[in-house]
Amino acid sequence: xSQPSDQPELVNELEHLRAKVDNLAVQLAQEYKMASLGRxxxxxxxxxxxxxxxxxxxxxxxxxxxxxxxxxxxxxDEVSLAKAGxxxxxxxxxxxxxxxxxxxxxxxxxxxxxxxxxxxxxxxxADLNEQLQDTxxxxxxxxxxxxxxxxxxxxxPPVECYASMLSQVFLNILVNAGxxxxxxxxxxxxxxxxxxxxxISIGDTGPGIKPENRSKIFAGGFTTKAVGVGxxxxxxxSKKIVEETHGGSLDFESEMGVGTTFHIRVPVEQKKGxxx
Numbered sequence: 001x002s003q004p005s006d007q008p009e010l011v012n013e014l015e016h017l018r019a020k021v022d023n024l025a026v027q028l029a030q031e032y033k034m035a036s037l038g039r040x041x042x043x044x045x046x047x048x049x050x051x052x053x054x055x056x057x058x059x060x061x062x063x064x065x066x067x068x069x070x071x072x073x074x075x076x077d078e079v080s081l082a083k084a085g086x087x088x089x090x091x092x093x094x095x096x097x098x099x100x101x102x103x104x105x106x107x108x109x110x111x112x113x114x115x116x117x118x119x120x121x122x123x124x125x126a127d128l129n130e131q132l133q134d135t136x137x138x139x140x141x142x143x144x145x146x147x148x149x150x151x152x153x154x155x156x157p158p159v160e161c162y163a164s165m166l167s168q169v170f171l172n173i174l175v176n177a178g179x180x181x182x183x184x185x186x187x188x189x190x191x192x193x194x195x196x197x198x199x200i201s202i203g204d205t206g207p208g209i210k211p212e213n214r215s216k217i218f219a220g221g222f223t224t225k226a227v228g229v230g231x232x233x234x235x236x237x238s239k240k241i242v243e244e245t246h247g248g249s250l251d252f253e254s255e256m257g258v259g260t261t262f263h264i265r266v267p268v269e270q271k272k273g274x275x276x
Contacts, residue, residue, distance in 0.1 A: 047108055047141045051101035058094040065091050107137050123270045126163035128198055129153045129191055135170045136189070143178050143187075152190040156198045160270045165241045169250075172234035173202045173262050180206030180260065188261075196268055197248065203261035209254040217252070247271055 065087045072084035136149060143149065177187050185205040192199045209217060218239045242250040246266050254260040 044108060044112070044138060044141050047137075048105055051104045054101045055098050058098050062091055062094055065094075107134075110134055110137075112138065123160045123162055125158035125160050126166075127156075128159050128161075128163075128166065128200065128266070129156060131163055131167050132170055132189060132191065132200070135167050135174065138171065139174050139178065146184055147178055147181055148184075148186045150186060150188045152188070154190070154192045156191050156193045157268055159198050159266055159268050161246055161266060162241075165245060166266065169238040169241050169264065170200070170202070172238045173264075176234060177202060177204035177206065177260070177262075180204055182207070193268075194265070197265045198268060200264040200266070201261055202264075203259060205259045208256040208258055209252070209260055210256070214254065218250075242266065 069084045069087045069091075072080040072087070075081075132151070132153065136151070139149075174187065174189075181187075181204055187205075188201075188203045190199075190201045190203075218235050239250045242248045242264055247270065248264065248266040250262065250264050252260055252262045
């Protein structure tokens with residue numbers, strides 16, 4: 001039996017071990033975030049490559065058109081000036097297309113920046129509707145034309161939170177929903193302000209979760225996916241982020257043959273003293 005004089009040493013050792021575990025948990029969450037992004041990278045590259053290809057193609061047409069405009073203006077006759085006017089209209093149309101392409105790239109980059117941002121030690125107010133929209137942009141390459149995404153984003157207040165962490169939760173659940181759907185299907189994302197919390201629901205039209213698996217769904221390492229597809233860490237980390245870091249709740253409802261809906265509830269205000 002330990003003597004009372006040993007107790008301070010035991011307390012210090014326990015605090016050291018707790019700090020070590022917390023640090024490892026943060027590292028694991030960060031590494032899982034990067035792994036999640038890595039799985040989506042091919043789709044993200046495709047989503048960026050398409051508008052870039054359009055811009056490069058349009059740029060060549062613009063250069064040729066401007067050379068022709070230059071020649072037409074130098075001629076100065078009425079026919080050449082009319083031709084120059086038509087070419088200018090073509091150039092304006094192409095720049096409008098390029099603007100849309102640039103906005104598309106900008107949206108994807110903004111989503112990436114928000115996802116990989118290093119979290120501060122203090123919670124900050126964030127628009128969770130915007131976080132969801134940015135995260136959905138990262139999944140478009142993964143879903144392609146196979147999955148239709150419907151959003152019903154209500155009026156919600158800014159939420160005091162660790163936005164990058166919640167984006168990881170949204171991405172984990174969205175990717176899980178997409179992988180659960182075999183063939184074509186639909187994912188529905190809704191947000192609502194409910195008292196002192198914001199409620200986010202993400203539902204899919206997949207086969208549903210088998211009753212025998214429902215009690216294990218948030219257990220670390222548990223997965224029903226094929227080898228190389230899932231690690232079984234996504235939902236476990238998501239529950240930790242929502243419940244332990246944010247003081248919220250993460251649960252789900254599922255019906256075989258109908259689908260599964262995950263419910264994320266996050267307090268609008270964080271309790272004082274909470275930290276990552």
